Amino acid sequence: MRIMLDTNIIISAALFPNGRATEALLKALAFTFETMLPAWWQKSVSYNTRNGIFSLNTGQRKECRRMISVIVPVYKVEKYLRKCVDSILNQTYADFELLLVDDGSPDNCPQICDDYAKRDSRVRVIHKPNGGLISARNAGILAAQGSYICILDGDDQALGDMLQFIHDTVSESSEPLDMVLFAAHNVYEDHVEETLNYVPEGYYNRERLENEVFPYLLTDTRNGLQAGVIQAHTWDKAFRRELLIEHYTREERIRVFTDVPMTYECLLYCQNVYICNKPLYLYNKTNEDSIRAKSRENLLTKSFSYLIAYMREHMSGLEPVIDRQLNEYAAMLIIRTGKWRAGTDPSLREAARHIKEGLQESEMLSYVSVKGLPPKVAAVIWLLKKGMYKSAMLLCAARVKQQEQQTVRPG
Secondary structure (H helix, E strand, O other), X not given: OEEEEOOEEEEEOOOOOOHHHHHHHHHHHHHHHHHHOOOOOOOOOEEEOHHHEEEEEOOOOEEEEOOEEEEEEEOOOHHHHHHHHHHHHOOOOXXXXXXXXXXXXXXXXXXXXXXXXXXXXXXXXXXXXXXXHHHHHHHHHHHOOOXXXXXXXXXXXXXXXXXXXXXXXXXXXXXXXXXXXXXXXXEOOOOEEEEOOOOOOEEEEHHHHHHHHHHHOOEEOEOEOEEOOOOOOOOOEEEEHHHHHHHOOOOOOOOOOOXXXXXXXXXXXXXXXXXXXXXXXXXXXXXXXXXXXXOXXXXXXXXXXXXXXXXXXXXXXOOOOHHHHHHHHHHHHHHHHHHHHHHHOOOHHHHHHHHHHHHHHHOHHHHOOOOOOOHHHHHHHHHHHOOOHHHHHHHXXXXXXXXXXXXXXXX
16 A cells, blocks of 8 residues: 655745744744655655745655565465464554465465454455465565555464564664664573674664675674674564565575575665564464474575575675675574484484485585684584584584583574
8 A cells, every 4th residue: 555645835924924933933834844854755844934834845746665574485384374373463553464475385374364354454364375485475565555565474472572673773773774673582392582683783784784794794793603683583673565575585495594594685685774672472382383493494495505505696795705705604504403313312323314305405515614713613514515414413523512501692
């Protein structure tokens, strides 16, 4: 939906003989309009006093989109979908559109989506053949009309003031923000944890991003090899529509870590962002049928090589530190899979067999160079490249035991 707004106020000097008082009134009106209209709307507020006529002009037919589009890809989430949609429709901020993208779901999700569209004019439904999460998300992105886009998983929920926070943050900014980042609650069966960004809260211009965020975006090697300081999820962020249209992920064969390429590519093209660690999202960690719940097991597949190849094509060379981080990121995910195998397979022999099969299918070792990696990571990758899989799993098992004895940031 688009709203056309064109306001002109004209006051004749004859009605108000005191010209100075009238001019003061118009200045006050201009200030009122400037504060009422959000910063993201390109407004024009002016007044003149030619020929004894005082006029206030708030813009020549400026076009105002709905500020926020919310996209929910839907596939086999019948158990959770109503709670997800209700959490969006019951937001304290109401001027949004909700796009439910049915990705050929074989359950009752398509009918649930249609029922919501009949009851609420803000809901639009897109039905499409199954193509995977990225395919469904892209269909929503290309159909979205809002100035900012949020993307939720169909088995999660938004806290009641999430969209209000995004609206207020963008509206109060002196210039259009490229992204707004916030935090989330990870909801388990018996407890809740927070997912935070590991940088100070506040406004980041391009210079501050280059100095404080980009050197640790994908990976952080200040204390071993860990995940970067910014969470890669798409659901704890709002993206400026023009940014997302330019940098959404085109490779729909990626089926693991589907948020990673789009989030990080968009960040690398941002001129400014606002980051806070206020939890505004409920991330459902109880759905064992979800793709993300199985992603660690399925890391070393052909899809994994699609992910790394795409990231290299679209992110390599954007910043001086990114090429090194791309290498570290690929190594980190191989190590993560190795640790998972070492901790869950019945024997190191089985873990070694599985890691060998996965590396052969994914061809991931061809994307990783030992050079420049932290020593402990380099040792594992070197052993894997030499075909010494059991020795590599011994090192991974030792790392698992060490992590069980200490609390470290996930990575």
